[in-house]
Amino acid sequence: MPHRQSLSALxxxxxxxxISSTEITTHFLDRIEQNQQxxxxxxxxxxxxxxxxxxxxxxxxxERNSNLKGLPVAxxxxxxxxxxxxxxxxxxxxxxxxxxxxxxxxxxxKDGFIVLGKTNMDEFAMGSSNESSYFGPVLNPxxxxxxxxxxxxxxxxxxSARLAPAAIGTDTGGSIRQPAAFCGLTGLKPxxxxxxxxxxxxxxxxxxxxxxxxxxxxxAALLLQTMAGFDSRDSTSLDTAVPDYLSALNTGLENVRLxxxxxxxxxxxxxxxxxxxxxxxxxxxKLGAKLVDIELPNSSAGxxxxxxIAPAEASSNLSKFDGVRYGHRTAxxxxxxxxxxxxxxxxxxxxxxxxxxxxxxxxxxxxxDAYYLKAQKVRRIIANDxxxxxxxxxxxxxPTTPSTAFTLGENLDDPVSMYLNDxxxxxxxxxxxxxxxxxxxxxxxxxxxxxxxxxxxxxxxxILSAAHSYQKVTDWHQRIPxxxx
Amino acid sequence: xxxxESVIGLEVHVQLQTQSKIFSGASxxxxxxxxxxxxxxxxxxxxxxxxxxxxAVQMAATFGLATGATINHRSVFARKNYFYPDLPKGYxxxxxxxxxxxxxxxxxxxxxxxxxxxxxxxxLEEDAGKSLHDGLGEMSGIDLNRAGTPLLEVVSEPxxxxxxxxxxxxxxxxxxxxxxxxxxxxxxxxxxxxxxxxSIRVEGDSxxxxxxxxxxxxxxxxIERALNHEIQRQIDLIEDGGQVVQETRLYDPETDQTxxxxxxxxxxxxxxxxxxxxxxxxxxxxxxxxLRSSLPELxxxxxxxxxxxxxLRRSDAQQLTADRGIAxxxxxxxxxxxxxxxxxxxxxxxxxxxxxxxDSLPIEQSRVSPISxxxxxxxxxxxxxxxxxxxxxxxxxxxxxxxxxxxxxxxGLKQISDSAExxxxxxxxxxxxxxxxxQVRQGQGKVLGFLVGQVMKxxxxxxxxxxxxxxxxxxxxx
Numbered sequence: 001m002p003h004r005q006s007l008s009a010l011x012x013x014x015x016x017x018x019i020s021s022t023e024i025t026t027h028f029l030d031r032i033e034q035n036q037q038x039x040x041x042x043x044x045x046x047x048x049x050x051x052x053x054x055x056x057x058x059x060x061x062x063e064r065n066s067n068l069k070g071l072p073v074a075x076x077x078x079x080x081x082x083x084x085x086x087x088x089x090x091x092x093x094x095x096x097x098x099x100x101x102x103x104x105x106x107x108x109x110k111d112g113f114i115v116l117g118k119t120n121m122d123e124f125a126m127g128s129s130n131e132s133s134y135f136g137p138v139l140n141p142x143x144x145x146x147x148x149x150x151x152x153x154x155x156x157x158x159x160s161a162r163l164a165p166a167a168i169g170t171d172t173g174g175s176i177r178q179p180a181a182f183c184g185l186t187g188l189k190p191x192x193x194x195x196x197x198x199x200x201x202x203x204x205x206x207x208x209x210x211x212x213x214x215x216x217x218x219x220a221a222l223l224l225q226t227m228a229g230f231d232s233r234d235s236t237s238l239d240t241a242v243p244d245y246l247s248a249l250n251t252g253l254e255n256v257r258l259x260x261x262x263x264x265x266x267x268x269x270x271x272x273x274x275x276x277x278x279x280x281x282x283x284x285x286k287l288g289a290k291l292v293d294i295e296l297p298n299s300s301a302g303x304x305x306x307x308x309i310a311p312a313e314a315s316s317n318l319s320k321f322d323g324v325r326y327g328h329r330t331a332x333x334x335x336x337x338x339x340x341x342x343x344x345x346x347x348x349x350x351x352x353x354x355x356x357x358x359x360x361x362x363x364x365x366x367x368x369d370a371y372y373l374k375a376q377k378v379r380r381i382i383a384n385d386x387x388x389x390x391x392x393x394x395x396x397x398x399p400t401t402p403s404t405a406f407t408l409g410e411n412l413d414d415p416v417s418m419y420l421n422d423x424x425x426x427x428x429x430x431x432x433x434x435x436x437x438x439x440x441x442x443x444x445x446x447x448x449x450x451x452x453x454x455x456x457x458x459x460x461x462x463i464l465s466a467a468h469s470y471q472k473v474t475d476w477h478q479r480i481p482x483x484x485x
Numbered sequence: 486x487x488x489x490e491s492v493i494g495l496e497v498h499v500q501l502q503t504q505s506k507i508f509s510g511a512s513x514x515x516x517x518x519x520x521x522x523x524x525x526x527x528x529x530x531x532x533x534x535x536x537x538x539x540x541a542v543q544m545a546a547t548f549g550l551a552t553g554a555t556i557n558h559r560s561v562f563a564r565k566n567y568f569y570p571d572l573p574k575g576y577x578x579x580x581x582x583x584x585x586x587x588x589x590x591x592x593x594x595x596x597x598x599x600x601x602x603x604x605x606x607x608x609l610e611e612d613a614g615k616s617l618h619d620g621l622g623e624m625s626g627i628d629l630n631r632a633g634t635p636l637l638e639v640v641s642e643p644x645x646x647x648x649x650x651x652x653x654x655x656x657x658x659x660x661x662x663x664x665x666x667x668x669x670x671x672x673x674x675x676x677x678x679x680x681x682x683x684s685i686r687v688e689g690d691s692x693x694x695x696x697x698x699x700x701x702x703x704x705x706x707x708i709e710r711a712l713n714h715e716i717q718r719q720i721d722l723i724e725d726g727g728q729v730v731q732e733t734r735l736y737d738p739e740t741d742q743t744x745x746x747x748x749x750x751x752x753x754x755x756x757x758x759x760x761x762x763x764x765x766x767x768x769x770x771x772x773x774x775x776l777r778s779s780l781p782e783l784x785x786x787x788x789x790x791x792x793x794x795x796x797l798r799r800s801d802a803q804q805l806t807a808d809r810g811i812a813x814x815x816x817x818x819x820x821x822x823x824x825x826x827x828x829x830x831x832x833x834x835x836x837x838x839x840x841x842x843x844d845s846l847p848i849e850q851s852r853v854s855p856i857s858x859x860x861x862x863x864x865x866x867x868x869x870x871x872x873x874x875x876x877x878x879x880x881x882x883x884x885x886x887x888x889x890x891x892x893x894x895x896x897g898l899k900q901i902s903d904s905a906e907x908x909x910x911x912x913x914x915x916x917x918x919x920x921x922x923x924q925v926r927q928g929q930g931k932v933l934g935f936l937v938g939q940v941m942k943x944x945x946x947x948x949x950x951x952x953x954x955x956x957x958x959x960x961x962x963x
Contacts, residue, residue, distance in 0.1 A: 086532075201531040233534060234536075236762065312758060313761055316564050316756070322568060324627065340568055363756035
């Protein structure tokens with residue numbers, strides 16, 4: 001059955017003619033239809049998607065173009081797609097169809113990837129549980145009373161339940177890695193600037209980065225290879241060569257120094273999570289890695305800095321949603337100001353409003369220095385901590401999250417404890433570094449546990465090869481939730 | 486009686502004449518149908534990102550170099566946040582803390598009145614769209630064609646002490662940006678706009694008074710009137726025991742009044758912060774040096790050269806060099822006219838400018854080319870035609886085009902200098918006006934002019950007046 005195969009395996013099967021793109025795509029479209037209770041997808045266009053699969057099969061047969069993969073993937077609803085809704089999980093964009101494709105979408109299309117559908121997400125990528133979506137919460141396939149994590153919760157749930165062989169998400173403070181950890185998947189956040197942000201609806205421009213949510217590091221490498229690279233339409237994208245991630249996968253772990261920050265193994269982390277991490281680290285040692293104690297002394301300030309910088313940028317980025325040119329506009333209004341106020345009050349959910357208010361406050365005259373500028377200083381200090389640490393080690397390892405997936409509704413009334421979920425992921429975004437979360441076990445209630453590997457700037461290949469080495473000798477990443485086997 | 490002194494600082498918005506917008510590839514061409522020149526970036530669709538137009542950067546740096554300013558090798562774009570329907574992103578991308586150009590100066594006046602006006606800074610930013618209200622009933626329309634057009638905002642120090650100085654400064658900037666070919670200077674189309682900060686104080690005071698800001702005063706004539714009005718309003722207010730309130734005011738040319746737009750309390754908190762979508766703008770020494778070496782001759786230097794090389798009066802030289810096109814036209818005319826610079830100056834500042842003004846044409850669209858004007862001057866110079874006939878030919882050229890020599894030939898306008906032919910005409914006139922001829926013989930020299938006039942009339946203006954004078958003087962000498 002195609003859904004029990006990784007993206008890479010399906011790619012090999014397609015190449016040898018063992019299966020067609022149409023068969024694979026039909027199978028996944030059927031699974032999406034049969035599993036709507038997860039609420040993982042926001043929009044799916046079966047006919048259009050199948051037509052693309054048939055086209056891919058046709059092209060592969062007739063043009064012998066091995067670049068045209070014909071592999072279906074799910075896409076977070078934050079990427080602009082022509083012809084499909086791009087809602088960003090928000091009412092304010094609930095009627096918005098983009099007239100252009102994001103660069104990520106163009107690149108996927110160019111290599112013959114097929115968009116299976118757009119996945120549910122926290123509204124404007126603001127959240128760690130996928131409960132802030134206008135389209136309702138997504139359920140965790142491992143336990144439907146649990147959250148899948150966020151903000152790329154729909155993407156993670158879709159891959160976890162094998163409704164898609166792989167998905168694309170975005171990560172501003174952990175939005176790929178945390179849901180990957182909660183759903184037993186491999187989630188890669190590339191270095192800032194590695195993948196173009198053009199056509200990706202901005203939450204916090206200096207932190208946002210697209211990346212794959214997959215079953216394995218090998219799958220992640222396959223998708224990163226397609227998506228990475230300079231884009232003249234994004235001034236923050238990097239004009240440097242893209243390495244061959246796939247051929248770097250088998251570099252091995254021999255003599256790789258794995259830095260273990262003591263700050264990431266503190267008592268606030270769930271004991272079962274800590275124990276799984278320790279077991280995994282022993283496995284890395286067996287594979288030849290050397291464990292090194294390191295310090296990231298200021299990483300605990302990451303959350304505070306993040307929750308100033310990200311909302312500040314968001315408060316400005318979300319100003320364009322004013323009901324004037326597109327998106328939700330209130331039905332009745334007395335004047336311009338009334339139209340703005342009502343359209344935005346109706347269009348945005350609570351978490352988005354909260355962050356717009358925080359951000360507006362942080363940028364206001366008289367508070368800018370104390371909040372925004374101070375947060376930027378903290379950001380530089382945190383980035384500097386990482387630079388220092390990478391003098392002693394090649395990669396940094398630790399838990400992705402302090403706990404496994406929490407219960408739906410558990411943190412809804414307590415934004416701060418929700419924010420603390422991102423304590424290990426946020427510093428990585430602040431420093432612009434690449435990091436991956438990979439599954440390393442389960443807790444006693446059967447929920448997946450994720451380990452995070454952080455690399456120096458642009459060293460995605462090293463992270464992927466380390467994760468791949470581990471996945472060659474373990475099978476955590478191949479586990480499928482019972483109901484979806 | 487108290488002597489009041491006005492203190493004026495100007496913010497000039499110079500629309501840079503790039504082909505495409507400052508952060509997108511859409512055309513900046515003026516006058517297209519609404520919203521036909523607004524791409525995804527300009528209408529701020531979700532997911533869009535700005536990309537810097539390098540030509541705009543070079544134009545800004547060129548302006549800085551031409552005013553002796555510092556070009557900052559690293560400048561930063563910031564977001565100025567406010568809601569308005571013609572501002573699609575909900576923020577304007579502008580430069581705030583570090584502009585591309587710092588410092589700089591402009592000279593106004595001459596001799597004893599020569600004065601240096603300091604430029605505080607010049608920064609790059611994007612223009613907004615336009616709100617449309619006419620013909621839409623209760624609705625308002627938005628035209629985003631202008632959104633994203635590059636602007637250079639030139640901010641002066643409060644160095645001007647009268648509306649006349651403000652106008653002189655503004656004219657200098659206007660002339661300069663056209664010299665540098667970075668702006669078409671068209672005020673009707675809004676390519677060159679101005680806001681003014683005005684305060685008054687008792688002459689001799691060093692403290693500045695409370696200022697008001699006058700927004701968008703968009704013709705030289707209105708600026709002077711608006712400034713005068715605002716200064717008088719402030720004087721009246723203070724002399725009546727009141728106080729000036731810091732506020733933004735709008736000038737209404739219909740009523741010649743200014744009215745309050747918004748006060749200090751209502752001033753926006755723009756929440757400026759560095760735009761995370763744009764890395765700092767870097768301009769290397771090599772690029773600055775390249776731009777410096779590409780600078781054209783600037784108006785002040787050209788004016789001095791005109792006085793020197795063409796022996797012109799300063800007022801003529803200033804008039805001729807204020808506009809680069811006119812200066813170019815003049816120099817081409819002089820070349821064609823065999824170096825006859827004074828006559829060329831008279832023609833360009835006289836008949837040519839009058840014709841351009843009458844038909845509201847810019848020099849580039851002059852209906853008489855500098856080559857034609859130069860040839861016309863040659864014909865005056867070689868006495869083929871008289872000055873009066875030349876004016877007639879100029880009108881003909883302006884209205885109908887054609888070649889100077891062909892017109893002279895076809896219309897038989899060649900000056901009569903042949904003495905035998907002129908002798909006959911003179912004889913005829915002397916017999917017709919024998920009474921006046923006698924008066925001249927008896928010493929009434931003034932009447933000679935009348936007789937010359939009659940000869941000219943008889944020849945349809947073609948007679949060489951100098952020759953006529955000579956013949957008449959000889960024949961009537963006592």
